[in-house]
Amino acid sequence: MTQRKIIHIDLDCFFAAVEMRDNPKLGDQPIAVGGSVSSRGVIAACNYPARTFGVRSAMPTAQALKLCPHLLLVPGRMQAYKEASQQVMAILKRYSDIVEPLSLDEAYLDVTGSALCQGSATRIAEAIRHTIKTETGLTASAGVAPNKFLAKIASDERKPDGLFVICPHQVPDFVARLPVQKIPGIGPKTASRLQELGVHYCQDVFKVPLARLIRQFGAYSQTLLERCQGLDQRPVSAERVRKSVGVEQTYAQDKCSLQDCEAELPALLSTLQQRLERHRASSLVHKVAVKLKFHDFQQTTVEQQVQTADLASIRSLLVTAWQRGEGRPVRLIGLQAGLAEQDHKQLMLEL
Template sequence: MKKIIHVDMDAFYVSVEIRDNPSLANKPVAVGGSRKARGVLSTCNYIAREFGVRSAMPTSVALQKCPNLILVPGRMEVYKSVSAKIREIFERYTNIIEPLSLDEAYLDVSNSQLFGGSATLIAQDICRSIYEELQLTASAGVAPIKYLAKVASDLNKPNGIYVIPPNDVDSFIDNMELKKIPGVGKVTNEKLLADNLQYGRDIKASSLEYLASRYGKLGRLLWERCSGVDDRPVMTSRERKSVGVERTFPEDIFDISVLEEILFKKLVPELERRSERHLKDRAINKLGVKVKFSDFHQTTKEFATDRIDNSILSELLSEAFSRGNGKRVRLLGVHIGLSPNKEDTEQISFEW
């Protein structure tokens, strides 16, 4: 039986800012955005969340919900440095670590002899170490199944631990809302609810054939997850699949010629700079353009190619822009896909 811990830092970026500037304590704070320019929030603290403020929310909307919201600029180099220290703490407990981002990771402690092999006590000690050494809080989920550990880590936030013992897995899944399963987004959940599928027990009562015909690959995934099937190992390395850059504009743009100028003079040069180190031993396999419109709907157009080609990008932009049916554009992005490199897959570590 596996013993998996999912550790998730609590409001990581903003918690680092409050730690480094104690005058922000006990106030609604968010990282990102600006009162003078448009943008979206990277994250916000739990006080701000009480006002309805959320990560990835447009700054203007967040300020409407919480006029006293304090906005601070992000310091990515600082967050990466703190994340590296968190990684060092993890490595005291196991070397089987799968980082998902700067602020969360899976740890496989199945073979650990620490604390008598108790994954619960290990998780508690990890969170204690993070707090004592970095003055930051983390939440953790403990389960014998990978995705359930991630679900569990969100149940006692902030600064809490939730444990799903092996004997409780079935009952937990029965009463688990399907929207908790990683990969089930808002639109999918609405479709599930329309089909009277809300809890894990509802999936268990359905057949795999029906779910697969109705939801395709997602249907099979739901059936497996609600049957307690998740054989994915904790991956100690992962390969980057794409590199991209995007920009939110101070004012919506209607003129496609202006968008082209921004694309070719600003975004493409930055994309080339960011992708340079990845292309030393990898190849481009596609180009893509992302457009977000004034109503926040977005679309992406991609084309299979082995190079950054301005003529292809121009066509992709034109096609994506036309999908707006006259709507103005608030964000423009461009990205490349990276071909797999089997020889290097096991050597490329996720950036911490």
Template sequence: MTENRYILHIDMDAFFASVEQMDNPKYGGRPLIVGGNPEGRGVVAACSYEARKFGIRSALSAARAVKLCPHALFVRPRKERYKEVSIQIMEIFKRYSPFIEPLSLDEAFLDISSNHETMEAAAETAEEIRSRVFHEVGLTCSAGVSYNKFLAKVASDMKKPDGLTVIPIDEARSLLDTLPIGKFFGVGRVTEKKMHSLGIHYGRDILRFDKAQLIRFFGKAGAFFHDIARGVDNRPVESQKGRKSIGTETTFHSDIDDIDEIEKILRDLALKVEQGLQNKSCGATTVTLKVRYHNFTTVTRSCTHSIPINSVDEIMKCTRQLLETTDAGKVKIRLLGISLSNLTNTSLKIPVQLDLPFF
């Protein structure tokens, strides 16, 4: 029953930047940017709350970040260190539930329904987890508690940083009615713009449409929007999710349009992806090419095979075809990426290639 579900969403506060500030006290209290560089290349991977006061956000261009905050401090990402801290945090979560669904290094759902009888008790557990993370790891996190995943995630964002929000079932409808549509899970900029064109600005506006209408407007996602606007989300916390994709990308020091250079870079990326497949003993049926142009416009192109592929030559054959559907070689580009999805376990022996370092 919905009334007996207690779902937590724990989200670390400015995780990458907070780890840097924890490890380097001299960074404390300063506008800190992880990723990019002060010369204006690259993009912001993460930033401290001090930097956010200047309007800096993740995925913002470094050039724009420098303009917004010229005295911001840039540091290179340390992915292995973030993974190390993430493992510490997830180990704390395991003390409270075997049902944990990590969404990334810094956030996860926990289902604590089996050992809690009230929402108040679940909230106390969330507060205890936050306290343990702070005292054992040294970082703050925000938590949301509710009876489903969607509302728990909404709740965790309401009192950031270092906050706790509880949304019980009898308060869900009033909150959803006034929740801006852009805060709904699965609503990106394009979908938000389309919803606005239909007069949908808040959760209550979705209620004017039946499920069939929403599916006609938004495809399968329409059924999901129909349900969550009514507080219905029966998705379980999936603790045994396998990896969904393997990919890598690179941002160039200067924009390029030479097609031979582009192909060479793509082959290097394909080698890395092949190595990832080999490490996981799997193949994939879908190849996706990512291209970011000099003006930061990003496009993706995908193709799907009937049988799994797992070699660099197969990956490159598909990637070349996808590349021809973009403007790469005609206009300058600043980033290339390859990812493979719809992974399938396989016992096929993949030829060993040179061990190239991952970014």
């Protein structure tokens, strides 16, 4: 079986980097792309000088300004980010026919069997990084590994503007010492549950009886065991199937009652249905979910199997989510429709 060669490219602090490139006057001062305090915005991206103060993406803007009072807030320019992303993705396609974009600022490439750069995935990754910097003025970090999981992990090892390679013979030792929270998909809650079982590094998971893992994590146990061995059979796919469509709204004033939240549902549902129509996915809906983020930034999500996204189903889920919040004011409401797979139609993710 041919050993795969996978590259993960991740543009460094992408939104902020585009702003710094387009406005050299910003220099090296801490900047963040995000909403103003008055609009209760959150940080979409920040540069590395801002990160030294503890500012992070998805952080409330007010909190970011407390950590870094001289933080410069820059309004987002999505069209500029899309154009930069399209330029980068076009560069990636020069190096492989198999490119899988994950978002505006990252993608996988499969270069197995490529004749470029004498067939060296490492040299291809270096060439890509150099081309991106030369043609766009942006920097990218890259990870090279035998599979997608490890390539993504590797691209974080030398950020920013770096390259890290995991050769096949290095996989066992590298994964054994890998903290489990670095596995994509393992969030704080799952990491905490693993730590309660004594699992801090990937090698620790094999000390836990399989039956106990299954009780704790169900079907995810299989994926967990595979990742902790450095295994990942997922192919790099040039066509990605959309799995869900969603909409959410952060409100300038908290919604302090269930009735206030219910009043927002028709507008949110209308937007969701428009997005489903745009993706020709209305007939594929098999699950709906309601997310509430409370005034203290804690959040909960309730979901249900359905055949259509209708107001009655969504209202019922909202009631359950509201009850979980025990009457706490709500700052954000989100709706999401899960989509079933379709054999005859590929729903492409838009950049």
